[in-house]
Amino acid sequence: MIQTPPAAAERRRHEPVVIGHRGASAHRPEHTLLSYETAIALGADYIEPDLVATKDHVLVARHENEISGTTDVAGRPEFADRRVTRTVDGRPVTGWFTEDFTLAELKTLRAKERVPDLRPGNTAFDGLAEIPTFEEVVRLALRAGVGVYPETKHPTYFASIGLPLEEPLLEVLGRHRVRAAYIQSFETANLRELRGRTELPLIQLVAYDGAPYDWVAAGDPRSYKDLVTSDGLREIAGYADGIGVDTRLVVPRDADDRTLPPTTLVADAHRDGLDVHVWTVRGENSQLPADHRAGDPASPAYPRATGDVTGWLAKLLDAGIDGAFCDDPGTARAVLAERARRRR
Numbered sequence: 458m459i460q461t462p463p464a465a466a467e468r469r470r471h472e473p474v475v476i477g478h479r480g481a482s483a484h485r486p487e488h489t490l491l492s493y494e495t496a497i498a499l500g501a502d503y504i505e506p507d508l509v510a511t512k513d514h515v516l517v518a519r520h521e522n523e524i525s526g527t528t529d530v531a532g533r534p535e536f537a538d539r540r541v542t543r544t545v546d547g548r549p550v551t552g553w554f555t556e557d558f559t560l561a562e563l564k565t566l567r568a569k570e571r572v573p574d575l576r577p578g579n580t581a582f583d584g585l586a587e588i589p590t591f592e593e594v595v596r597l598a599l600r601a602g603v604g605v606y607p608e609t610k611h612p613t614y615f616a617s618i619g620l621p622l623e624e625p626l627l628e629v630l631g632r633h634r635v636r637a638a639y640i641q642s643f644e645t646a647n648l649r650e651l652r653g654r655t656e657l658p659l660i661q662l663v664a665y666d667g668a669p670y671d672w673v674a675a676g677d678p679r680s681y682k683d684l685v686t687s688d689g690l691r692e693i694a695g696y697a698d699g700i701g702v703d704t705r706l707v708v709p710r711d712a713d714d715r716t717l718p719p720t721t722l723v724a725d726a727h728r729d730g731l732d733v734h735v736w737t738v739r740g741e742n743s744q745l746p747a748d749h750r751a752g753d754p755a756s757p758a759y760p761r762a763t764g765d766v767t768g769w770l771a772k773l774l775d776a777g778i779d780g781a782f783c784d785d786p787g788t789a790r791a792v793l794a795e796r797a798r799r800r801r
Contacts, residue, residue, distance in 0.1 A: 472797065474780035475789040476606050477501030478737050479520065483784040486570045486579050488518040488527070489586035493597055499787035502780075503604040503639065506594045509611070510620040515560045516591035516629065520571065522611065523552040528566040529584065536562075545614050546670040556620055563588050575741055575761050592629050604637030605630075608662070612647040613671050623647055627655060641701055646671040649696045658698035660734065665703040685722055690729045699732030699779070707735055707776050714747040719776040727777070735773055736782035738789065740766040767792050 480492025481499055493504045506518035522545070525531045530539075530553045539558070542551040555563065568586045570579040591607065598605045609622045616622075630638060641660040642648050648659050661684065668680040683689050685706060693700060702722065709717045723733045742750040743760035749769040752762045766785075770792050773781060783789040 472793055473774060473778055474502040474734070475500060475786050475793070476734065476780055476782045477504045477786045478782040478784050479505055479507065481784070481786055482579075483576065483740060484579065486527070486568045486582050486586065488520060488589070489568045489582075490589050490593065490597060491582060491586045493589075493594060496786050497597075497601045497603055499785065500790035501603060501783075501786035503606040503637070504594065504598055505606040505608065505782065506589075506591055507608045507610050508591055508622055508626065509555045510615050510622060510625070511555055511558055511560045511563060513559045514620050514625060516622065516625050517555060517560070517563060518589050518591060518594055519555060519610075522555045522615075523550050524555060524566070524588075525552040527571050528553075528568055528588065530566050533566065545611055547673060556615070556618060560590065575743065577761070591626070592633075595629055595633050595635060598637075599633060599635070604639070605635060606639045606641065606660075608641045609644075609647055611670070612642060612644050613674055616647075623651055623654070627651075630655075630657065639699070644669045644671040645696075652696040658732075659696065660699045660701045660732075661693045661697045662701045662736075663703065663706065665705050685725075687725065690726055690731060694729040694731055697731070699734060700726055701734045701736055701782070704735045704738070704773060707733070707778060708746075708772055710746055716746045716748055716772065723777040732779040733777070734780035734782065735778050738766065738770050738773070738781050738783045738785075740764065740785055740788065745769055771796070 477496025479487035481495035482492055485492040485495050488506060496504050507520050508516045509519050509522040510516055519527060530536055536553065539553050542549050543554060564587055566588060567584045568588060569583040570576055573580050595605055607626060612622050638657050639660050640651060640657055641662050643662040643664065648661060651659055663684050664681045672679055684693060706722055708719050711717055726733045740763045741761050742764040745764045745766065746769065749765040751764045752759050766788055770789060781789060
């Protein structure tokens, strides 16, 4: 039988980690210091910044490099001529892009809620927060005694325009001597490169469908599904410490979107010494499996109403996961506390 490496075994002796997904995006506009501060207050072990680059090669926290949905840039006449169409990961995208702004210019913008129909309460905070730099997020995490869990967004694209993400990422982490961190990516090549440059744990992100873009760009016919086979997991174990997967790869769903028994993915990954973190645990009915929704489906508020998120998270924990990306870290912390109480 394959033995679990000591480092991974040591991590699994502790309770699963709670990762504040883009901060506490259920409560504040994502990727703002307001959101990260709220995640920390609610008990997150790690806060997660998605990282993109500015024109002057500073890393900032945004869900995407196209920022019209998360800032007020579209209403700023001084930047009207920056609206362009670019091809990102093989797809045309139109809007305003971080790589066309210096950090000083981005700092004049203000953040807003990305999905106001789903989270109308968060719009009360529109216009209050700047776009934070990765360094500002790291400093906040160090002051609060929590970890950081950065994701490199579109690394092949940023490398192609002369703004690679890995060098400034490692520079900030190294200068601040960060030890509590995971580094994640949906691509594989940059994680392989990082493996030779850092001892921090690396997480291979795995989507439910599609393929890593570096594979697509190289003409590799494999997909994300190949990464969660026995051969794929062994390959990942050669350069990463864990996988971050769509919840459906751990607890699948039927044609009616109701949950089915767990797959063997967690056990398979553990045999190869890999941690398993899942994304994303969200509380709204529209974001939950059908058997964890609550309320009247005929109500206009039903999609954004809170469902049985605690039961859903408990089902994922029962499957043996090592951590979860959560829009509301407080809910996850409460579920873990209740489970610990029952064990006593």
